[in-house]
Amino acid sequence: MNFARGLNGPVSLQHSVFSWALLKKLLFSKMSPLAAQALLKPTVYLMPALRESHAAVFRKRPPQLIVNRIKDIAHFYFIGIGILPVILCLAYNHIVYGTCELRDYPEQRSSPTSWCFEKTPVRQWWAKHFGVSDIEHHERNLAYYEKLGIQARWRQIEQRVKHLEGERWDYKAWSYQPTSTSSMDIIHSNLLGLSLLDRRSPVGCFLLSSRCCYIK
Incomplete structure (x- = not known):
């Protein structure tokens, strides 16, 4: 067996190799955190500190699936295919065509209809397919106010009859x-x-x- 002489006496070669490996391992273990902090990004070694600052707590809250679904549906049907396309169509007609102008009656065509007197092309289209003429609208208002007048007159007569029944101690014949x-x-x-x-x-x-x- 080979021997090596040291300060305190002979030491085996295997023991010296083991001591050198242990010393190298200790040096690298002490220097590895410093090297990691110098080479890696700060967020990498700060993230565990933030996550380990308190216990993992699961906070209970009401579900939001239905609310989000309703908002998505409303946004799609009212904004996607509802209000936004209508606004774009109205803006296009207002910019391209503008307001209508009065002209003389054409001799070759028949007499103009009620929807021809609307101000914009969009209003003309609406009055032609879905709206009513001014004459019909006026007649509807007259019929409505006439109905209100008849109902008011009936209420006055009914109140007068009830007052006379109480004043004269009268009774209804059909309830006798x-x-x-x-x-x-x-x-x-x-x-x-x-x-x-x-x-x-x-x-x-x-x-x-x-x-x-x-x-x-």
């Missing part, structure tokens, strides 16, 4: 319930003790007249 003479006699006998059968009072006059009718 016929009674027998025996029941009326019982009512009269009960009211005699209360001195209500007086011709000067409306109740007494009504009861006496009804009794005379039944007696006859």
Whole structure:
């Protein structure tokens, strides 16, 4: 076996090789963090610090799938194929065609219709296919206000009838319930003790007249 002499005496060659490997490993283990911090980006070694700053907490919140779905549908149908195309079409017609102008009636064609007097081509198209003429619109308004006047007159008559019914102690003929003479006699006998059968009072006059009718 070969020996190597050191400061404290002979040391084996295998032991010296093992010591050198251990020393190299210790040096690299101490220098590796410094080298990593110098060569790598700051976010790479700062990210674990941010993630490990507190415990992993899952925050409960209401679901947003339905809300997002509704917003997507509304955005598609109102903006994608609704309001935005209409605005673009109106802007195109206003820029290219502009407002209509009055001209003389053409001699070869028939008399103009009501939708020819609209201001813009879009309004003419709408009045031609979906709208009504000014004459029809005026007649509809007259019919509507006439209906409102008739209903108001009916309400006035109904209020007047109810007022007269309460003032004159009247009754509705179709709600009258016929009674027998025996029941009326019982009512009269009960009211005699209360001195209500007086011709000067409306109740007494009504009861006496009804009794005379039944007696006859």
